[in-house]
Amino acid sequence: MWQGVPGQEKMLTGLGKAKRRLRLSAVQAKSQAIRNLLPRKLDPLDTFNEVAAAALALTGFQHVSRVDKMRGHSALLSALVERWRPETHTFHLSVGEVTVTLEDVSYILNLPINGEAVMSISDNSHQFLVENYIACFGREPCSQDHMLGKVNIAWVRRCRDIEPCDTQESVEWYVRAHIFYLLGTVVFPDKSITSLNSKFLPLLRDFYQILGYSWG
Secondary structure, eight states, X not given: OOOSSTTHXXXXXXXHHHHHHHHHHHHHHHHSOOOBSSOOTTSOGGGBOHHXXXXXXXXXXXXXXXXXXXXXXXXXXXXXXXXXXXXXXXXXXXXXXEOXXXXXXHHHHOOOOSSBOOOOOOOOOHHHHHHHHHHHHSSOOOGGGEETTEEEHHHHHHHHHTOOOOSHHHHHHXXXXXXXXXXXXIISXXXXXXXXXXXXXXXXXXXXXXXXXXXX
16 A cells, blocks of 8 residues: 555656656667658657757758759750850849859858868779768668669668668768768759769768868
């Protein structure tokens, strides 16, 4: 029979249940891939990982993560091409001459522009690819997922989404995969819609140096 302070038994029982729920949530969080680095209104709260988001902020890519995948507008691009003057590097529009400046890029993407120059490395050798994929993501793609220095976008997304983010190394692999995806689809997109160029991988190997490059 309970002999303690009245109401204390109920309080302790509730505390024990809360601890059990907390332990259960922790186990579930480790068993599920954390997919979202940015809180969104319609996403479940347990899909937002504060540790991964903090790691992303250290790289300077947090704001550009809010930019959606770049999609070309053929009619608009054709009109701009007709208005482009290579001798002045400006667009001649009805309102006058305009051009995109580094300040514009920095304002839109909020990427660092005063760091070390971004120098891509073109190397299609198998050794180069394997070393950099393992260093950046902890795994290498199979033969059907890469070709001529490019890797399948779906494979990069899988690398990102299956990471449990339960260790510092796992968090860094997750964030690198996310940044690599952004580099190929938002920052430096090309005509390909199914693959990403591996030439930027060496710049992601040192996680704490990523912020030091002039990505803008």
